[in-house]
Amino acid sequence: MSLTESNVHLFRMINDLGKQHAYLNPTAIFIAEYMVFLLALAVIVVWFTRNERGRMMVVCGVVTFVIAEMMGKLAGRLHSNNQPFAELPHVNQLIEKAVDNSFPSDHTILFFSFCVSFWLFNRGWQVLWIMLASLVAISRIWVGVHFPADVLAGAIISIIAGWTVYMVVPKISLVHTLLARYDKYEQMVSSPLTKSKQKNQRNCK
The missing domain is CATH 1.20.5 (Single alpha-helices involved in coiled-coils or other helix-helix interfaces)
Incomplete structure (x- = not known):
C-alpha cells in the first residue's frame, strides 16, 4: 500500500466513524470548530495571572505559532492537496470549508504550537495538552476537512518549532x-x- 493509499485508507477509517456513530458528530464539530475559543481563553487567563513563567510560556507559544505557520506555508508550496471532500466521493463532511490547499492543517499547527509550548513549561499537565491537540487534529479528519497527512505534518512542524523556541527564547x-x-x-x-x-x-x- 502506497503512502497516498494509506493516507486515504486512514482518512476513511476515521471519517466513517461519523457515519457509524452519528451521536458523536456534535462533539466532533465542537472540537473541530470551537475549541479554538477555549484555547484563546486559556492563553488569556495564563497571561493575566501575572506570573513570569506563565507569560514566558505564552510568548513561546505565540513565537512557535508564527514560526510553525511560516514553515507550514513553505511546506504547502512543496506539496499541495485539496480537502478530502473535494477529492474523494462520499465524504462525511460536517462543516463548511472553502476548497484550497489543506496541507498542512493550520488548525493543527495552532493547537500543537500552544499545547506543545505549554507542555514543555508545565510537564505536570503534559497528558492534557497533548490530548487536547490530538483531539483537535483527529476531529479535523472526522468532520472531513483534512487528511491524516495534513494533520500529521502540522503536528510535526509545530513540535519541531516548539522545541526549538523553548530551547532558545527563554534564554x-x-x-x-x-x-x-x-x-x-x-x-x-x-x-x-x-x-x-x-x-x-x-x-x-
Whole structure:
C-alpha cells in the first residue's frame, strides 16, 4: 500500500466513524470548530495571572505559532492537496470549508504550537495538552476537512518549532526585559483602578 493509499485508507477509517456513530458528530464539530475559543481563553487567563513563567510560556507559544505557520506555508508550496471532500466521493463532511490547499492543517499547527509550548513549561499537565491537540487534529479528519497527512505534518512542524523556541527564547535576556517592562506598565495602569475600587468599597460601607 502506497503512502497516498494509506493516507486515504486512514482518512476513511476515521471519517466513517461519523457515519457509524452519528451521536458523536456534535462533539466532533465542537472540537473541530470551537475549541479554538477555549484555547484563546486559556492563553488569556495564563497571561493575566501575572506570573513570569506563565507569560514566558505564552510568548513561546505565540513565537512557535508564527514560526510553525511560516514553515507550514513553505511546506504547502512543496506539496499541495485539496480537502478530502473535494477529492474523494462520499465524504462525511460536517462543516463548511472553502476548497484550497489543506496541507498542512493550520488548525493543527495552532493547537500543537500552544499545547506543545505549554507542555514543555508545565510537564505536570503534559497528558492534557497533548490530548487536547490530538483531539483537535483527529476531529479535523472526522468532520472531513483534512487528511491524516495534513494533520500529521502540522503536528510535526509545530513540535519541531516548539522545541526549538523553548530551547532558545527563554534564554534571551531581551525577552525577560520586555516582559518586566510590560509588567511594570500594567501595574502602573491597574494601580489607580484598584485604589479607586477600594475607595468605593469603603464609601459603600
